[in-house]
Amino acid sequence: MAELGLVLIAGAKFGAIYALAALGLVVVHKATKTVNFAHGAFAMLGAFASFLVVVHWQWPYWMAYVLIPPLIGIVAALIEFLILRPLRRADMFTVVIATVFLGIALSEAFRLTYNTELLAVPGMFVGMPFIFGGVFVTQETLWVIVGALVISSACVVLFRYGRLGRGMRAMASNVRGAQLCGYSVDRVYMFAWFLGGAMAGLAGVFVAPVSGVSVELSIALISAGFVAGVIGGFDSLKGAILGGLLLGITESLAAAYISSAFKNCISFLLLFIVLMWRPEGLFPEKVARRV
């Protein structure tokens, strides 16, 4: 029982990070109808920045949480401005290719500046672990799960009720109509990328102490974020959070009870199953039926 509890907690920890990664991906997709394959690289940059702040410069840990998300957000918005905006009239094929290679360029730039395999980052909390019914939960783990989920949920609320969130949803459902209602495509797209980048950066700060900073982080997080997003229905923010948790816990269960090699396969298996049999996702947003 205690073992299962440990496995579930470990799964929830990764799941919360996946949820955050998926959320950024979904926000960008919701507003701009493009999937940013460089999203994992943004998260990796966030993790790297966290290493700089916490280890290299020895600044207080909370500064990583405050400084890095907006910083990565600005990087993302700049990239939208410089690369995606000129491609706005291109088809999805071109945009996917551009963001795939953008992700590679960013991770390569990181690899070249910091020529190491893995950078370790300490946790924010190092105090005594809590014990719930025989299950040890470190303060760090609790912080990752609760912190990531609270921030994700806050984003969902912001997106639902904020003016820009409304603009993004309008833009996604009908660009021309949203423009006529006074929403600027440029501003909404840029803000979506800023928000997506900020969430990627945040996911990076959360993941840095959990798995360290490495080039692999980039592909690991884009894969997990994408799968979580697909499970959730890709246009549903709540779905992305639930999908992230589901993915994290499934992976953790698979690693514990089947084999660690299968852990990598399981997410792909999930993606495959959902895409083939339920392309609208497990937790789709209610959509009015079109007549």
Place this chain on the structure above:
Amino acid sequence: MSDLRRVLAGIGPALVLLALTALGLGLDNYPKFVISIALVSMLVGASLVVLVGLARCITLAAASVMAIGAYTSSLLAIHLGIPYLIGLAGALLTGALAGWLIALPGTRFRGHNLAMVTLVFQSVCIILIREAKSLTGGAEGIHVPAPTLFGWTVRTDGDFLLLIGVFSALAVLVLTVLVRGAFGKNLQAAAGNEVAAEAFGVSVPAYLTAAFVVSSIGIAFAGALSAPRVRILDPDSYGVLPSIFMLAYPIVGGMHSIWGGLLGGGGLRMLPEVLRPVADYQELFFASLVIVVVMFFPGGLVELIRRAVSVVRRPADDRRAASEHTAARRPATVQPIVAESPEPLLQVAGVDKHFGALHAVNSARLVVPVGGIHGLIGPNGAGKTSLFNIVSGFLPADAGRVTFDGTSLLDLAARDRIRLGITRTFQHVAVFGQLSCLDNVIIGRGRNGVLAAVGQSLDEFRGSAHAAAARNEALAALDAVGLADLARTPAGSLSLGNQRRLEIARAIVSDPRLILLDEPVSGVAEAEIDDLRELLLRINAERKIAMLVVEHNIPFVAKLCRSLSVMGAGAIVAEGTPADVIALPAVRQLYFGEDVAA
């Protein structure tokens, strides 16, 4: 095009590979090695042109397919002692299988989902290779024995270069024939406009599957060719990153021709060997290069070179440009045939269609006689388009009968109608923009099954009488609509009026018995409308092709058609000759809201 030029265009790419091989054989060991691996990448690039360039599918699984080929031939040799040549054939087989497996989900998705599905395939493959230690040697890798062909053991760098050069040239020859021939053109049609492709018998899922299979065979073959050259196979050399860089080959080189794949594959693979000192930066450089190409030079290096060459060859280019602006030849005016057989060709009876609560088509009936021109008019929302789509096979009916010369059409896929002798045009012109006008019309001939297209590609390469006959038929159809001068122009660069003419040429080339015309003059300039009507009348008179026309332009319909049906709120409300029907009070009320009683 002369015979010599056609043959050269077909075997040119393969000759370049052979020339590189010959050049390499005269050089030192290291250049021999570099050229060998470049040849392999050129084959990979050429294979990816089929999938990425023509079918516009993104794949992040190229390296895993290469691994499948490499491990197939090597493991057959290691575990079963099977000779290398048979191992190569085995790689072709497993490559085809891999392509088919990816295509299963691959034909259902586009864009980001497809990219992700292929990434799944890539990752799972590598995990499997790593885990199946007893078979594959796992992550540590496995030693590949030196191959032997007919008693010749391939050992030195020169031997390897010769082996790889000859076989990759052969494979590139096959790919060139396919890409330049009907197969490549139909594939571009399927990727460019699915609806139009289906209407002319190009099955989009079948072609996309074929694209995955063909390109995977090529890549797996490249893997099997290079396996003994790399000596030790390990799963990590076939990971996600190599896959992504292989995707860069056709993009940087130019996606739309074999040359682009060769240039991208050879160039990108050789560059880091040439620039050893800065090899560390190659990935960053490649990734940035792809972004720059995608943003500023979507045609890749090949397009840049072509542009540079065409600047040098100004005069020839000018002539072509001038011909694009010449107006289409005005067809002679003809009298409509008066004698009309009343025998019905197309019969629609009791057809119903509901969209939720909306009763879009309400037990509609109409008849198009043999050789007749029948118009279908009605205000917006009357259900014309729904009825038209039911007849053309793009929308299933809820109930009713649609028969063509006694054959029921309702259970027939859209792409099967052309076999019976029914073709169509589209309201929003749906020409295959990247293909020339001539190729657009050749697709209109309708013999577009995947295997038929492969055979046709071979015919074209050999210059057989078949291929010439197809071209001549197509040219005759282009001539009939007045576009013969523009046969070589890409269809996408024509004016709207000429694109409508091209659609008509494409619809008549298969000698159909019925053409379905979906708003044939919508968006066409006033001056051209009369020309188009004369053209349709002439086709009707000369080729005895019946027509069903949906159109909003009442004067046009009234002068073109010999009978009319009027739809209102889903039902046929009036039928008869144009003059009678238009004068009917019920019709006037439908259109103008005139109060009949007044």
